[in-house]
Amino acid sequence: MKDPFFQPPSGSQLPRFAGVPTFMRLPHIPPGHARFGDVQLGLIGVPWDSGTTNRPGPRHGPRQLRDMSSMMRAQHATSGIRPFEALRCADLGDVPPNPADIIDSMERITAFYARVLDAGILPLTAGGDHLSTLPILRAVARNGPVGMVQFDSHTDLNDSYFGGTKFTHGTPFRRAVEEGLVDPKRFVQVGIRGTMYDEDDRDFAAANGIRLILIEEFHQRGPADVMAEVRDIVGSDNTYITYDIDFVDPAFAPGTGTPETGGPNSYQALQVVRMLDGVNIVGADLVEVSPPFDASGGTAFLGISIMFELLCQMAAQHG
Numbered sequence: 001m002k003d004p005f006f007q008p009p010s011g012s013q014l015p016r017f018a019g020v021p022t023f024m025r026l027p028h029i030p031p032g033h034a035r036f037g038d039v040q041l042g043l044i045g046v047p048w049d050s051g052t053t054n055r056p057g058p059r060h061g062p063r064q065l066r067d068m069s070s071m072m073r074a075q076h077a078t079s080g081i082r083p084f085e086a087l088r089c090a091d092l093g094d095v096p097p098n099p100a101d102i103i104d105s106m107e108r109i110t111a112f113y114a115r116v117l118d119a120g121i122l123p124l125t126a127g128g129d130h131l132s133t134l135p136i137l138r139a140v141a142r143n144g145p146v147g148m149v150q151f152d153s154h155t156d157l158n159d160s161y162f163g164g165t166k167f168t169h170g171t172p173f174r175r176a177v178e179e180g181l182v183d184p185k186r187f188v189q190v191g192i193r194g195t196m197y198d199e200d201d202r203d204f205a206a207a208n209g210i211r212l213i214l215i216e217e218f219h220q221r222g223p224a225d226v227m228a229e230v231r232d233i234v235g236s237d238n239t240y241i242t243y244d245i246d247f248v249d250p251a252f253a254p255g256t257g258t259p260e261t262g263g264p265n266s267y268q269a270l271q272v273v274r275m276l277d278g279v280n281i282v283g284a285d286l287v288e289v290s291p292p293f294d295a296s297g298g299t300a301f302l303g304i305s306i307m308f309e310l311l312c313q314m315a316a317q318h319g
């Protein structure tokens, strides 16, 4: 199973501060590359934040996440999983967005992911703002709706912004349910908190059977109990995992556009991903890391650590 071509260099051979940065120091294999068809899991950057309604910056996320990813080693410390040996992983590069045109950008993203899925590659994405997930879902759910686990302090279920604008990072999952991309009965959101515009997003969730686990419930029940319910809701069918870094308390992840206090700590941020065992993950993303607000780089470091956890879950299930 272990293919030498797809093994990242060890930090004891090439120091981890050296080399051209790719995700996890993996080979860069964009669509069209001779080895593209051999890739089983692709890490993809979506450097795009045109859906941002407040403080921008996630367009710079993939580059900083790649840089910080050199901190990752080959083996998970708890599970012992060695993801790069379990699956042939590669950095597929960035989707080229059109920062001046939201609709064109979404079409480019969907087309890129369709090509990835046509090749049988599992996608693991670094955003980008949370609108990035909608065009990804249009590709991932092309054969029918998927279940979804969303870690976030916001529902992103609003109808529109600024007098009728339907495509923003506060509206993607309203669109995803309307478009039949996500099965609302197999859709659960964890960590919801913060001040609200009104009740409209929560009313939409209740009317459609979307389960919202608010932060009070998360802290009262604890991660293990909450995540057992999450696994029960999504069951064994195809499920997409979307992880907004603002799920985590801003003490640990201040580098994001819309932080909300009172969130999970950095350990719980990893723990919830470890508790996705048995979930049939058909794709995952980590979004909303905003380097201009990440003075220490610590948010990107946490972000790539979460991506490593997601990678290990996907490798454990598909390897």
Ligand code: MN
Pocket (backbone or CB within 6 Å): 130, 152, 154, 156, 169, 244
């Ligand atoms: Mn979000």
Ligand code: MN
Pocket (backbone or CB within 6 Å): 152, 153, 154, 244, 246, 247, 258
């Ligand atoms: Mn959010």
